[in-house]
Amino acid sequence: MNAPLVSVICLCYNHGRFLRQALDSVLGQTYPNLEILVVDDLSSDDSVAIIEEYVQRYPFIQFLRHRQNKGNCYSFNEAFRWSKGDYVIDFATDDVLHPERVARQVAAFAALPPDYGVLYTDADLIDEASHLLGRFYQRSKDGALSPAPAQGDVFAQVLSRYFICPPTVMVKRRVLEELNGYDASLAYEDFDFWVRSSRNWKYHFLDQVLCQRRMHPHSLSRQLYKKGDQQLASTIQVIRKAQQLVQNPAERKALQRRIRYEARHAYLTANYRQAAELLSILQEEGGVGGSDRVLQQLVRYRVPLQFVRKWYHRWRYGRSGA
Structure with a gap:
């Protein structure tokens, strides 16, 4: 049986100093069937030159370059329309994927009932120099996680509290098609996607660290x-x-x-x-x-x-x- 195609949509805006590490982490996945799409949203640093260098070396990378700043939601939707994967990862190019990230999430999805549409994990938190700051979930001596992850029908949970680390998420294509992608009128996507997708689809938490989330003053979450x-x-x-x-x-x-x-x-x-x-x-x-x-x-x-x-x-x- 062929491995499902996974689309990794890499969104870049002035991530030049982090970009090589991010793209190398996508290219270094152990999973055999990847589609890589990179969108640059009119970066003013050396991001475009770096992306073009990678496209020269790896011609299978699809590069969408903006001549006008469109924002994250628009950029993701544009790449999503080009993509063909059964599963999709929204990947900011200041973060880093662990080598087994895609393989383990696809395997977890394969073991779930078909009404599960979103899967998320734990993550390491790193600073601008890639030094480890800790983990997204804090663990007590008895193994309890804080914030407490939720699974199954999580609609009420995503309304009331924050417990998902955004860069760890993998989504079934059908979920995004049903929602018509992100709402491009919004300044950010996470809360809206969680609310709309969890109304009709179940969520699963995979208790593994499969991603590094970079914490720096210019990241959207800090704004x-x-x-x-x-x-x-x-x-x-x-x-x-x-x-x-x-x-x-x-x-x-x-x-x-x-x-x-x-x-x-x-x-x-x-x-x-x-x-x-x-x-x-x-x-x-x-x-x-x-x-x-x-x-x-x-x-x-x-x-x-x-x-x-x-x-x-x-x-x-x-x-x-x-």
Whole structure:
């Protein structure tokens, strides 16, 4: 039986200093049936020259070069339309794949029922110099993971909390076709994809470290919750979609928890307009309690308590939350 084709969609924007390590990790996969597509979204560093060098050496790499910056969601969709794989990996070229990554995820999918559409794993966290910082999941002495992974029907879980390391995900092509890819109107894809895909497809957690996620100041994940952040507008769009997808009281409570969390952080980053909009949605959902009413007043009068968040981050992480 032939091995299923796996499409690795490599998204690059000014990743020149990480790009060789990233592409080498894709080319070094032990899995025998890969399709590699690279999209450069108008990088201003030496990324294009590096990609072209790799295409010269490995002509099977498909290279899509943008003459205008389109964003991650558009770039992924463009490559997805070109791709043919039964499974798809969305791979940012500042991250690194372990050699067995694809082979182990395909094998795990083969052992799952057909209604499982998304598979994710643990990951090492590395810094700009590729030094190990730790793992995505912290493990207690008895082996419990934090954040706790969820499996099967995870719709309520993805609404209420963050527990998936994005670069570890492998997706069945059918899932992305059903969703028509990512929503290109959004500034980021993860939350929207998790919400929409988990409504109809089950998730599986494979407890293995198969990826290195790079943590650096310019990564998209580090751009959340800053004053004037455009990603908050995307989060509100996803929450509006989720309102139409909830089917029971437990899911509605999960959505309320998410709205409350996002409203609090919008306020503590001085995004008052977005905080007010989120609290209005919470009111629609019937989830406003006493603490939420206090927050409504703080937002209404724009009381500047941002120092609380900065103090918390200094205490929790030893750095500023700015």
